[in-house]
Amino acid sequence: MNDNDLKRAGLSATQPRRLILDLLQQNPEAHLSAEEVYRRLLEQGETVGIATVYRVLGQFEKSNLINRHQFDGTTSVYELNQGKHHDHIICNECGRVVEFIDEEIEQRQRNIAEQQGFHIDSHLLYIFGHCTNPNCRYKP
Amino acid sequence: MNDNDLKRAGLSATQPRRLILDLLQQNPEAHLSAEEVYRRLLEQGETVGIATVYRVLGQFEKSNLINRHQFDGTTSVYELNQGKHHDHIICNECGRVVEFIDEEIEQRQRNIAEQQGFHIDSHLLYIFGHCTNPNCRYKP
DNA sequence: TCAATATTGATAATAAATCCCAAGTATTTT
DNA sequence: AAAATACTTGGGATTTATTATCAATATTGA
Ligand SMILES: [Mn+2]
Ligand SMILES: [Mn+2]
Ligand SMILES: [Zn+2]
Ligand SMILES: [Zn+2]
Numbered sequence: 001m002n003d004n005d006l007k008r009a010g011l012s013a014t015q016p017r018r019l020i021l022d023l024l025q026q027n028p029e030a031h032l033s034a035e036e037v038y039r040r041l042l043e044q045g046e047t048v049g050i051a052t053v054y055r056v057l058g059q060f061e062k063s064n065l066i067n068r069h070q071f072d073g074t075t076s077v078y079e080l081n082q083g084k085h086h087d088h089i090i091c092n093e094c095g096r097v098v099e100f101i102d103e104e105i106e107q108r109q110r111n112i113a114e115q116q117g118f119h120i121d122s123h124l125l126y127i128f129g130h131c132t133n134p135n136c137r138y139k140p
Numbered sequence: 141m142n143d144n145d146l147k148r149a150g151l152s153a154t155q156p157r158r159l160i161l162d163l164l165q166q167n168p169e170a171h172l173s174a175e176e177v178y179r180r181l182l183e184q185g186e187t188v189g190i191a192t193v194y195r196v197l198g199q200f201e202k203s204n205l206i207n208r209h210q211f212d213g214t215t216s217v218y219e220l221n222q223g224k225h226h227d228h229i230i231c232n233e234c235g236r237v238v239e240f241i242d243e244e245i246e247q248r249q250r251n252i253a254e255q256q257g258f259h260i261d262s263h264l265l266y267i268f269g270h271c272t273n274p275n276c277r278y279k280p
Numbered sequence: 281t282c283a284a285t286a287t288t289g290a291t292a293a294t295a296a297a298t299c300c301c302a303a304g305t306a307t308t309t310t
Numbered sequence: 311a312a313a314a315t316a317c318t319t320g321g322g323a324t325t326t327a328t329t330a331t332c333a334a335t336a337t338t339g340a
Pocket of ligand 3: 065092093094095096130131132133136137
């Protein structure tokens, strides 16, 4: 039961919130858009309004249950926050997303920010390319 | 005259293109949204349709005369391409944008991509924070 | 249980960007 | 230089992702 997670986040345990958090906890590796969350709930026979999906995802983000990304500049995707920060490589051809964390890059960022008189709140690093995965629909 | 730059980019020298490229060349340090470009042209007494501003900025981006960024996830901003790649630190309070380039970060990215079986097309690194600039409207 | 409070979801509204196409401009040909 | 051709413009309509509104419904603490 994820009612506890909701409580801890200061959110009452409503059906839509349960369903959406469940979906994301069941797919901890996924990066899903609001529409995708909506579709999957429909597929499992649950009816939640699309407005509610957007609203709840926003609440989850604010309370740090999930993280939001914008790989393509038009649509946000959300992933379960598993505690450890990471950055992303995205294949422009097949859409595959690979996660990585590089302590050297993290450290350089801190140095640069300090040098420039900034205190870092967050950062965002996306590497875009094409992958050599056999499943990739890219044809050279 | 920047007609030559337009020619080199394979674009005919029309009045809107001249005006927009001029504006960006006159402000090589600026990161302007389409609406801001539009407003500034109006301010200088020039009338260019907003649809044209968007269209021309798109053409300029495609032909590499300018670069596009999305610091805030909702609105694109454009800057003159001065040949040298750089990344950005953005102040969440005052909006100040500082540019930097760190060869060590660039190199790490190449290593990571290779390790993961990717060929890099581009990347995007924004550091968000708050600055200690006296002009910053942030109050601790 | 029940009243007080919070949440939902259908629909309307918004904002950035793109599409459409008739009228206008630039370029090429004669 | 004029005519012919090809490309471009700009006003308005359209799209797309997301947010706002608000009456109906669900949750919760007493
Ligand atoms: Mn991720
Ligand atoms: Mn810049
Ligand atoms: Zn791929
Ligand atoms: Zn600042």
